[in-house]
Amino acid sequence: IVRDRRRIPPGARPLPGPRSLPLIGRVHDVPKELSWLKFYEWSKEYGPIYQTEMFGSVHVWISSERIAHDLLSRRAVNYSDRPQIPNLPDNRTSGHYLALSGRNDTWKRQRKLCQQLMTVSANGSLHGYPAKERDRFLYLLSRDPSQYREYVEQFTARTVSRLSWGSPHPAPVLRVTTFGLLESISPSGALPNVVSWLMHIPTFLSPWKQKENARHHLEAGLLKGNVEYVHDRINEGNAEPSFVRTFIDNLSRPGDKSKWGDEAEATYVVGQMAIAGALTIGSPIQSFILAMLHYPDWQKKLQNEVDTVCEGRCPEWDDREKLPLLRAVVKEVIRWRPPVPTGIPHAIEQDDVYEGYFIPGGATIHALEWAITRDEAIYPDADAFNPARWLEPKYPTYKEPLTVHPNLNGFSQFGFGRRTCQGIPIVDQDLFLTMGGIAWALNINKKRRADGTEVPVHWNDYTPLLIAKPAPFEFDAAVRSEEKAAMLERMWETGKGEDDEEEERNELLAQTNTGKDDILPQHDDDVASDRGSETSAATGSLLGESVGSVSTGSESDVGESDGSTPGPEFKRRTFVSPKIVVQ
Numbered sequence: 001i002v003r004d005r006r007r008i009p010p011g012a013r014p015l016p017g018p019r020s021l022p023l024i025g026r027v028h029d030v031p032k033e034l035s036w037l038k039f040y041e042w043s044k045e046y047g048p049i050y051q052t053e054m055f056g057s058v059h060v061w062i063s064s065e066r067i068a069h070d071l072l073s074r075r076a077v078n079y080s081d082r083p084q085i086p087n088l089p090d091n092r093t094s095g096h097y098l099a100l101s102g103r104n105d106t107w108k109r110q111r112k113l114c115q116q117l118m119t120v121s122a123n124g125s126l127h128g129y130p131a132k133e134r135d136r137f138l139y140l141l142s143r144d145p146s147q148y149r150e151y152v153e154q155f156t157a158r159t160v161s162r163l164s165w166g167s168p169h170p171a172p173v174l175r176v177t178t179f180g181l182l183e184s185i186s187p188s189g190a191l192p193n194v195v196s197w198l199m200h201i202p203t204f205l206s207p208w209k210q211k212e213n214a215r216h217h218l219e220a221g222l223l224k225g226n227v228e229y230v231h232d233r234i235n236e237g238n239a240e241p242s243f244v245r246t247f248i249d250n251l252s253r254p255g256d257k258s259k260w261g262d263e264a265e266a267t268y269v270v271g272q273m274a275i276a277g278a279l280t281i282g283s284p285i286q287s288f289i290l291a292m293l294h295y296p297d298w299q300k301k302l303q304n305e306v307d308t309v310c311e312g313r314c315p316e317w318d319d320r321e322k323l324p325l326l327r328a329v330v331k332e333v334i335r336w337r338p339p340v341p342t343g344i345p346h347a348i349e350q351d352d353v354y355e356g357y358f359i360p361g362g363a364t365i366h367a368l369e370w371a372i373t374r375d376e377a378i379y380p381d382a383d384a385f386n387p388a389r390w391l392e393p394k395y396p397t398y399k400e401p402l403t404v405h406p407n408l409n410g411f412s413q414f415g416f417g418r419r420t421c422q423g424i425p426i427v428d429q430d431l432f433l434t435m436g437g438i439a440w441a442l443n444i445n446k447k448r449r450a451d452g453t454e455v456p457v458h459w460n461d462y463t464p465l466l467i468a469k470p471a472p473f474e475f476d477a478a479v480r481s482e483e484k485a486a487m488l489e490r491m492w493e494t495g496k497g498e499d500d501e502e503e504e505r506n507e508l509l510a511q512t513n514t515g516k517d518d519i520l521p522q523h524d525d526d527v528a529s530d531r532g533s534e535t536s537a538a539t540g541s542l543l544g545e546s547v548g549s550v551s552t553g554s555e556s557d558v559g560e561s562d563g564s565t566p567g568p569e570f571k572r573r574t575f576v577s578p579k580i581v582v583q
C-alpha cells in the first residue's frame with residue numbers, strides 16, 4: 001500500500017516520519033545490524049508513533065506502551081491481523097504458524113487450543129521438565145563454560161521438546177528447522193522480506209524459495225513423526241506427559257474439528273509452541289550472563305538471596321514466592337535486552353485515525369519493544385541493568401506484594417491485545433530456574449589474560465534476526481564450592497540414565513539404517529550462533545538432504561521414510577569432562 005493522501009479523512013493528517021525516496025522509501029537507512037536502534041533513534045526525532053515506507057509498504061512504529069495498548073489492545077478488532085511475509089507467502093493462511101497467522105477462524109481455534117494445552121501443563125508445573133533439564137544444563141555449563149551457547153540452546157530445545165512430545169530427542173532437528181524459519185521470516189534473514197517483489201520469482205530461480213521449501217519439508221517430517229511417536233508410546237502405555245498427549249487423550253474428537261481442530265492441526269499448533277520455545281528463551285539466558293559480567297554487584301546480591309532462602313540447595317520452582325530478587329532479575333534481563341526488540345508485527349485491517357493521525361488499513365504495525373523499555377518516565381536510567389526498579393517503592397514499576405510481584409504476566413515484552421504471547425508459563429519457569437541455578441552454582445567473572453588484564457565483554461552486540469541474541473563473549477565460570485561441585489555431579493547422574501540409553505539406541509539404529517553419521521551439524525554452535533552467514537552452511541547442508549520422517553528415539557520412527565530416503569538420525573553426543581574448577 002502506498003501512502004495515498006486522498007484516503008486521509010478531513011481533519012486528519014499523515015503520521016510524521018522520515019521523508020521517503022521514490023520506490024525504496026527509507027530502506028537504505030535501516031542498518032542490517034541492530035536495526036531497532038535506528039527505529040528508536042527515529043522515535044526521538046519523530047515521536048512515539050511515526051511511519052516509514054519501504055518498497056511501497058507503510059510501516060508504523062510505536063515506542064510508547066500507552067499508544068501500543070490504545071491501538072493493539074483497545075482497538076484489537078482492527079489491529080490483530082498479521083502482515084504477509086514475502087519469503088513465507090502463505091504465512092497468513094497455511095495454519096502452520098499460529099504466531100504468523102492472519103486473524104481468521106483457524107487462528108482463533110488454534111489460539112484456544114494452544115492456551116488449553118499450556119494451561120494443562122502449567123497446572124502440572126510443566127511436569128518438572130524445566131528443572132530436570134536445568135540440572136543437566138548446570139552440570140554441563142560448569143564443565144565447559146566456553147560452550148555456553150550450545151548448552152543454553154540444548155536446554156531450551158530439550159525442555160520444549162519434552163513439553164511438546166514427552167521426549168528430549170527431537171531437540172537437535174528442532175533447532176535446525178527452527179533456526180531456518182527464523183531466517184526465513186526475518187527482514188535481515190532473507191532478501192525478499194525487504195525487496196518484496198522478489199517473492200514473485202519462480203521457485204526454480206529463487207534460492208530463498210528452494211531453501212524454505214526444503215526447510216518446511218524437514219519440519220513437516222519432524223512434527224508428524226513426533227506425533228506418531230506419542231501414539232506409539234500411548235499404545236505401549238509409557239507416554240510421558242506432553243501437549244500432544246493431552247490433545248490425544250482429552251481433546252481429540254474425530255470427525256469434529258470445530259472446537260479444538262483435528263490431529264493434523266494440533267500437530268502444527270504444538271509445532272509452533274515448540275518452535276517458539278526453542279527460538280526465544282536462549283536469548284535472555286545469555287543476556288543474563290552478560291548482565292552478571294557487567295554488574296558483579298547484582299550477582300552477589302542475587303547469590304545472597306538464593307543462599308539465604310534456599311540454605312545451600314539449588315532453587316526450585318516452589319521457592320518462587322520467597323525469591324523476589326530472582327524474579328526481578330528475570331524481568332529486568334528481559335527489559336534490559338528485549339529478546340524480540342522490534343516486536344512481532346501486527347497488521348491493521350481498516351483505515352483508522354488516532355489522535356488526529358491517519359493510519360492506513362493494510363499498514364504493518366510494530367510495537368518497538370526496544371524503545372518501549374527505554375521510556376525514561378517508566379524506567380528511569382533505562383540503559384542500566386537495575387533489578388531494584390521492580391523491588392523498591394521509589395520506582396514507577398514497583399508493585400506489591402513482593403511474594404507475587406514482579407512477574408512476567410502482562411509485561412509489554414510479550415506483546416499486546418489478542419496476539420499476546422502464549423508461552424509465559426514456560427519462559428517464567430525456564431528463566432527462574434536457569435538464572436537462579438547459575439547464581440547458586442557459579443561465580444561468573446570476566447576472563448583474565450596471562451598478564452592479568454581483563455578480556456573485554458561487549459555491551460550490546462546482538463544478532464540481527466527477529467529474535468536477537470548476544471554475540472559471543474568470553475567469561476570464566478567457577479563452581480562456588482566443593483560441596484556444590486558434588487551436588488552438580490549428583491544432579492547430572494539423576495537425570496542422565498534414560499537419555500543415554502535412548503541416544504545409544506538411536507545411534508545403533510541410525511548406523512544400521514543409513515551408515516551416515518554426519519547429517520546434523522557436527523557442532524551445534526553452528527545453529528546456536530544465529531549469525532546468518534555462519535549458520536547457513538550447516539543449515540543448508542542439512543536442508544539440502546532429502547529427508548523423510550524424523551526420529552524421536554522410537555524404533556518405529558527411525559528409518560520410516562518415503563522409502564528412498566533415510567530419516568535423519570540423532571548423533572550421540574559425548575561430553576568431554578575437563579576438571580571442575582572450584583573457586
Ligand code: HEM
Nearest residue numbers: 099273276277280339344414415416419420421422423426
Ligand atoms: C523470552 C521468551 C519469549 C518472548 C520474549 C516472547 C515474545 C512474544 C511476542 C513479542 C509475541 C508477539 C505478541 C504480539 O503480536 O503482540 C509473541 C507471540 C507468541 N508467542 Fe511468545 N515469546 C517468548 C516465548 C514463547 C514461548 C516459550 C512460547 C511457547 C508456547 C511462545 C508462544 C507464542 C505464540 C504461540 C505467540 C503467537 C500468539 C498469536 O499470534 O496469537 N512464546 N511472543
